[in-house]
Every structure is written in structure tokens, then in C-alpha cells.
Amino acid sequence: MEAYKFETTILENGIIKIPDFQEFESKEVEVFIVFKPQKKIKEDKKQTIEEFIKEWTGFAKGVENTDKAKYEYLMEKYK
Numbered sequence: 001m002e003a004y005k006f007e008t009t010i011l012e013n014g015i016i017k018i019p020d021f022q023e024f025e026s027k028e029v030e031v032f033i034v035f036k037p038q039k040k041i042k043e044d045k046k047q048t049i050e051e052f053i054k055e056w057t058g059f060a061k062g063v064e065n066t067d068k069a070k071y072e073y074l075m076e077k078y079k
Helices: 049-056 066-077
Strands: none
């Protein structure tokens, strides 16, 4: 038994297009449809300043002079 796998999308009218299989003309086949997990689309929700601060507070914790730390990081990175 041979198996072929390909990805396609069901069109708005419910038709599924598959590649040409002329070499298998008049052969009986079984068709399985497996739905891929849907990717979650993040909503374009506006974030309040309070939410932003809560999310990013402590990001550079322990770094006293952030400008100096950025400078040193970039100098090391692009040596």
C-alpha cells in the first residue's frame, strides 16, 4: 500500500483541490482528512500603560546603569 501526503485548503465552496494523480487513473482510493490545529491569533488589544509596566518591570533587574550595560553588550556583540 502506498500513501501520499500533501497540504491543501478547503475552498469556500467546499471543494478540496489535490495534485494530479493521472498515473493512478481508475484505481480505488481511500481519502482521510485530518484537520491541523488552529493557530491562536492574538487579538490586537490595546495595552494600558499599567499593564505594560507590570509586564516589563524588573526586566533589567540588578543593572544600575542601563546605558553602560547596553553599550558594553553592543561592543561585545559587534567585536
